[in-house]
Amino acid sequence: MVWLFLKATNDSAAGLAVISLWSFVGLCFFVTSLFAMLFSATDLPALHLLPVSEDVIFRWELQKFFRRSALPGLLDQITGFGGLAWYLHFSLPQWALAMAFAVLSWATLMSLTALCAARLPNLPYQAIGFSVIMAAVAAFYAQKIVGPVFMRLFDAAAPELNHILPTGWVPSLFQCAVLEGNRLAILLIVPVALILFALKNSLDLLKVRPKFQEFAPLEPASPVPKLVQKAVARAGVAAEPEGASLADIEEVIRSRRFLARVPSAGWLEKQAWRCLSAREKALAEFAFPSGFRMTKAWVIIFRNFSIMTVLGFAAGMANLTLERCIFVAGLVITLLHGLLQILTNGAGLRAIFCSGVNIPLYAPYSIGFRELSRTLFKVSAIQFPLYLAIVMAGTQLAGLFVGLNVADGVSIGFRIGSLIFAGRFIVTTMAFSSHTNDSSRFHARTLGLIAIMLGCVFLFLGLGAVSVLCVDIATPAVAWICWFAAIIDAYAFFRIYGWFYDRNYFDLMNVPRQ
Amino acid sequence: MxxxxxxxxxxxxxxxxxxxxxxxxxxxxxxxxxxxxxxxxxxxxxxxxxxxxxxxxxxxxxxxxxxxxxxxxxxxIYFMPDFPFLFWEHSVARNIAIILRLYGADGEGAENRVFELLRDFDMLALALRPVFTLSRGQIYKAGLTAMLAADRxxxxxxxxxxxxxxxxxxxxxxRHAREAIRRGxxxxxxxxxxxxxxxxxxxxxxxxxxxxxxxxxxxxxxxxxxxxxxxxxxxxxxxxxxxx
CATH class of the missing domain: 3.40.50.300 (P-loop containing nucleotide triphosphate hydrolases)
Structure with missing residues (x-):
């Protein structure tokens, strides 16, 4: 990858940006993996039955993480920096420096993983990682058509990427120390050192987080533990009132208050309820048992977007690079936040470990694939105009840097927004598929399903990439045709999977990976 | 059936x-x-x-x-695995409400049915507690209450x-199972x-x-x-x- 980008751009910053981005994706998956290993590994219940301390179990799980995830990460860094050194015909001392920086980059990555897991546990790491991968796959798949435009954009944004992404700080230092680059980047040594020094503290924090607990009955009179209160507060549901008597509880049940739905606080939530049929309301309640969270989230998204715009333009008066950095960071944050908001699947699709297998929560109940998907789609559709507005505004801002006119910016923004919305079909299908064994057996129909699924996803990404990025190459008509075909493809993907699902062609359960 | x-x-x-x-x-x-x-x-x-x-x-x-x-x-059909599939962060009563609505069994009289069942299973005092504060047996009873109230x-x-x-x-x-058999x-x-x-x-x-x-x-x-x-x-x- 590094080699390919260097060859295409002839710019070492672009090569280093590939390493930064790759490490960033790695960071997202490492944090997810570390969490899974420390807090939800399926061997934890068994390990806790052993006569060993929690510290020992923590160390074992950490070692397991290290063996499975961290060492391949080191190999990635060595390969990335090695590729750069090879392409740039480094001398022996430069090679040694490149390898030293590869190790430093890996150490920073590991420390960052622990830091993120300890301090920022609630970020959607997996979704962020997959988003970047999806974008990369789309670009790779359509490289013949969109390659030149993509490379130009990537090359222009490479230095900013290396400065913004924490995983790009060591590559920036490498550029400063070994290659030609901004000498001020040497200052990045401070945050890198801080990240490395934070490792021990991060691990200590992770060690004291609550881990696996055997179910223990609580005395009815005992106060609700803090952990529970937090979870309940997060779920937005009223916990048991202090000292609720049996008479109070009887009143809640007899008066049918327990059947009352979570009240819709905001305007968007109210509109969403209005759009749903009675059955869809029951399904929406199952998928989002804590109620919808739309209005507040979109206020935050628009607030962040406004702050980013004002800050970006203000910074632009002093420094153009800083302006770009703010716009890139701001757009990434707001667009990802919006993306998560419209593509969320709720709690109903999560899996429960039961008798040695993972079974999706919805599976034992009378819930159909089509009807639940339709409900999720409607919930997304309510928020789509807001996401479209953000995407179109973002495209206009990005257009300022790449020289797009307003009309092109509007049409590209519309295509991006609507393609992401069409991606709802794929995201929903993948969410259903993630806890089934639809791809685990070598039946002809399983292989057929996998082939169809992969084909449809790649076709969607390819057509989408062409319709969005090919302004220089294809005519607007071709772009719109590709856009339309991508939407049809996403819908076809959804329907084909549903066909297999409805005919019981696979189990609604899978064996956990560990 | x-x-x-x-x-x-x-x-x-x-x-x-x-x-x-x-x-x-x-x-x-x-x-x-x-x-x-x-x-x-x-x-x-x-x-x-x-x-x-x-x-x-x-x-x-x-x-x-x-x-x-x-x-x-x-x-x-209502299937109850060996561990009930409930929303752990929500109360027993809320879980029952969600399930009843899913099966269209939340009409008139549901409140009395749920009340009687909660009382029969000694779950009334725990009805407003989040599921994950309960013991395994209590969680099963919570799931069972929802199932019996839905009455498939x-x-x-x-x-x-x-x-x-x-x-x-x-x-x-x-007792409830035997009564249910009499209802077919x-x-x-x-x-x-x-x-x-x-x-x-x-x-x-x-x-x-x-x-x-x-x-x-x-x-x-x-x-x-x-x-x-x-x-x-x-x-x-x-x-x-x-x-x-």
Whole structure:
């Protein structure tokens, strides 16, 4: 990858940006993996039955993480920096420096993983990682058509990427120390050192987080533990009132208050309820048992977007690079936040470990694939105009840097927004598929399903990439045709999977990976 | 509602969990699926619930072929795994409300039904507590309350007597199950406890290595057995000797 980008751009910053981005994706998956290993590994219940301390179990799980995830990460860094050194015909001392920086980059990555897991546990790491991968796959798949435009954009944004992404700080230092680059980047040594020094503290924090607990009955009179209160507060549901008597509880049940739905606080939530049929309301309640969270989230998204715009333009008066950095960071944050908001699947699709297998929560109940998907789609559709507005505004801002006119910016923004919305079909299908064994057996129909699924996803990404990025190459008509075909493809993907699902062609359960 | 499996086969890699199973469960009876560990009891229940997909053969409800998109059929079935599928961060009452609405059973009178059930299972005091503050037995009772309140035609249970319920809960469960049978419900459950199987069930379905080895009423099984006082023990002994 590094080699390919260097060859295409002839710019070492672009090569280093590939390493930064790759490490960033790695960071997202490492944090997810570390969490899974420390807090939800399926061997934890068994390990806790052993006569060993929690510290020992923590160390074992950490070692397991290290063996499975961290060492391949080191190999990635060595390969990335090695590729750069090879392409740039480094001398022996430069090679040694490149390898030293590869190790430093890996150490920073590991420390960052622990830091993120300890301090920022609630970020959607997996979704962020997959988003970047999806974008990369789309670009790779359509490289013949969109390659030149993509490379130009990537090359222009490479230095900013290396400065913004924490995983790009060591590559920036490498550029400063070994290659030609901004000498001020040497200052990045401070945050890198801080990240490395934070490792021990991060691990200590992770060690004291609550881990696996055997179910223990609580005395009815005992106060609700803090952990529970937090979870309940997060779920937005009223916990048991202090000292609720049996008479109070009887009143809640007899008066049918327990059947009352979570009240819709905001305007968007109210509109969403209005759009749903009675059955869809029951399904929406199952998928989002804590109620919808739309209005507040979109206020935050628009607030962040406004702050980013004002800050970006203000910074632009002093420094153009800083302006770009703010716009890139701001757009990434707001667009990802919006993306998560419209593509969320709720709690109903999560899996429960039961008798040695993972079974999706919805599976034992009378819930159909089509009807639940339709409900999720409607919930997304309510928020789509807001996401479209953000995407179109973002495209206009990005257009300022790449020289797009307003009309092109509007049409590209519309295509991006609507393609992401069409991606709802794929995201929903993948969410259903993630806890089934639809791809685990070598039946002809399983292989057929996998082939169809992969084909449809790649076709969607390819057509989408062409319709969005090919302004220089294809005519607007071709772009719109590709856009339309991508939407049809996403819908076809959804329907084909549903066909297999409805005919019981696979189990609604899978064996956990560990 | 009549339940039928016709030539159902189901394998997990090299293990054949169900081997050409054909069986019919008539409405209005309690059927016990009995068998050693790994016999295929849970797989059979999962096939009936639509969670496991048979490799071959089909499941029929009232002679209608079961498919996952046949929600009209699925709405008659309620499957209770050995650990109830609930929203842990929400209260027992909220979980019951969500499930009742899902089955359209939240109409007039639901409140009284839920109240009585919560009281019967000693869950009233815990009704407003989040599920994950409860013990295993209490969580099972919470799931059971939702299931009984929804009152579907076919009740499927995986190991209800190994759920951690206290004797009061087990007694209440048996009482409600017997009442349900009188209303024409069908109850199919799995267990390893022979005493329970003998006293609580109208029919016993003995499964071994994915095959149905016996399916009859206790009386008929007894009439065929040599040791009339320990019919099920004798059958288990025979299966074990077969394997040795």
């Amino acid at each position: 009549k339940v039928e499996l016709r030539g159902v086969r189901k394998s997990y890699k090299a293990v054949r969990a169900l081997d050409d199973v054909s069986i019919q469960f008539e409405a209005g009876q309690i059927v016990c699926l009995l068998g050693p560990n790994g016999a295929g009891k849970t797989t059979l229940l999962r096939c009936l619930a639509g969670i496991a997909a048979p490799d071959q053969g089909d499941v029929f409800f009232d002679n209608e072929k079961f498919r996952r998109d046949r929600l009209d059929l699925r709405s008659h 035609d076919i009740w499927l249970f995986d190991e209800p007597f190994a759920s951690g319920m206290d004797p009061q809960g087990i007694d209440a469960f048996k 419900r069908t109850i199919i459950y799995s267990t390893q406890i022979l005493d329970v199987a003998e006293r609580f069930s109208e029919r016993i379905c003995l499964i071994h290595e994915g095959k149905i080895r016996a399916y009859d009423t206790m009386e008929k099984l007894r009439s065929r057995a040599q040791d009339k006082d320990n019919v099920l023990e004798e059958m288990f002994r025979a299966l074990r000797e077969e394997n040795l």
